[in-house]
Amino acid sequence: QVQLVESGGGLVQAGGSLRLSCAASGISFRIVATDWYRQAPEKQRELVATITSGGSTNYADSVKGRFTISRDNAKNTVYLQMNSLKPEDTAVYYCRTAWSIRDYWGQGTQVTVSS
Secondary structure (H helix, E strand, O other): OOEEEEEOOEEEEOOOOEEEEEEEEOOOHHHOOEEEEEEOOOOOOEEEEEEOOOOOEEEOOOOOOOEEEEEEOOOOEEEEEEOOOOHHHOEEEEEEEEEOOEEEEOOOEEEEEEO
């Protein structure tokens, strides 16, 4: 059974930093691509960053240069380092992966950036 568990969210002032973690069980992040998504109130869920099984990364234009996605294979954990946070980054952040035609999502972690 695949489970993804996010942590690291919280309240931070604009300009601050947070690091989100997504720990997996039942699957190895080394063999799948993993995404971070976010959903702000009354907005659609949007893709923030992706790391492929090979370690390549992609980012939404809105976070390029500020966010970094990375992976620790030994801990089977994917991270999202968020710097220079803005109030518009406020959202619930989810990690997601896919394996054998199924999508797997974590429960989400709230990030709130105050101005």
